[in-house]
Amino acid sequence: MHPSVVRPNHPWKLLIPLILLLAALGLGGCSAVRIAYQGADVAVRHYADDFLDLDSEQVAAWQPQLDQALARHRSEELPYLARFFEDALVGVSRDLDRTRVECLEDQFLTLYRRQARWVVDLAAPLLAAAGPSQARRLEARFREDWAEAADLSAAAVARRERKRAQRYGDAASWWIGGLSEAQTTLVRSTAAAMPDTAAAWAAYRRSRQEGLLRLVQRGADTSEIQSYLSDWLVEHRDLPPSLGEAVVSLREGVTRLLLGLDQSLSAAQRVQFQRRLRGLRDDFLALQPTAVLAGAQCP
Numbered sequence: 001m002h003p004s005v006v007r008p009n010h011p012w013k014l015l016i017p018l019i020l021l022l023a024a025l026g027l028g029g030c031s032a033v034r035i036a037y038q039g040a041d042v043a044v045r046h047y048a049d050d051f052l053d054l055d056s057e058q059v060a061a062w063q064p065q066l067d068q069a070l071a072r073h074r075s076e077e078l079p080y081l082a083r084f085f086e087d088a089l090v091g092v093s094r095d096l097d098r099t100r101v102e103c104l105e106d107q108f109l110t111l112y113r114r115q116a117r118w119v120v121d122l123a124a125p126l127l128a129a130a131g132p133s134q135a136r137r138l139e140a141r142f143r144e145d146w147a148e149a150a151d152l153s154a155a156a157v158a159r160r161e162r163k164r165a166q167r168y169g170d171a172a173s174w175w176i177g178g179l180s181e182a183q184t185t186l187v188r189s190t191a192a193a194m195p196d197t198a199a200a201w202a203a204y205r206r207s208r209q210e211g212l213l214r215l216v217q218r219g220a221d222t223s224e225i226q227s228y229l230s231d232w233l234v235e236h237r238d239l240p241p242s243l244g245e246a247v248v249s250l251r252e253g254v255t256r257l258l259l260g261l262d263q264s265l266s267a268a269q270r271v272q273f274q275r276r277l278r279g280l281r282d283d284f285l286a287l288q289p290t291a292v293l294a295g296a297q298c299p
Contacts, residue, residue: 085281124226
């Protein structure tokens with residue numbers, strides 16, 4: 001499933017290298033997933049330091065939590081990731097229908113929440129320990145994000161639409177190989193039909209980032225920050241109704257795109273699609289201490 005279905009509003013880029021599911025969905029090859037996972041501790045420390053400018057004592061205090069969290073992720077979360085790609089492989093091998101696609105989308109969203117909850121648990125104590133200078137650093141990084149999202153001109157809207165079509169096309173090409181003219185048209189028309197919610201998402205993200213900053217600035221404890229991040233990133237409790245409706249529309253667009261592409265696959269493209277899914281399934285099995293598939297999610 002494409003990441004645009006979820007539109008996670010992470011508080012800092014610590015989320016990016018950790019949600020390996022999203023990395024797997026079009027950001028690299030199968031071997032790249034193993035390499036990224038095996039170097040996750042270094043990547044996490046880098047992103048955390050980039051956003052908070054950690055001192056050596058904070059890094060030393062946090063390292064055991066990071067080690068434990070990564071070990072827990074390897075044993076508890078990877079079976080679900082492997083299962084997702086196994087279920088998708090079975091679906092593609094039988095031809096996808098709407099029921100299976102919607103089941104896989106539900107499964108993807110459940111996986112996102114599991115990964116987000118894991119990240120929240122890891123990030124909360126580090127944010128709770130941030131001092132005044134680190135709170136200022138975090139605010140500066142958020143302000144960079146706000147400035148980037150401030151352009152709401154017609155040209156910016158058109159540019160976002162072009163980039164979205166490009167992202168969808170690149171992702172589809174990674175999964176199935178070169179697109180036919182009809183497939184390219186399908187991708188472009190699907191992207192063009194999706195609502196432009198950039199301004200609404202930017203406003204929502206900024207409001208949540210501002211709330212997080214207030215917590216960090218007044219020295220809120222781990223449990224309070226953890227609860228706030230969970231409401232925001234895992235449960236989306238304060239998501240405006242207009243964005244909730246847009247997410248439904250985005251998901252329907254992705255469903256139609258997946259069904260349309262599946263119906264148009266050549267024999268070579270279907271083999272490529274199966275190879276990608278099988279490789280990712282095998283990667284997430286190989287990375288586990290003992291290879292396990294979680295219980296079947298989709299028929």
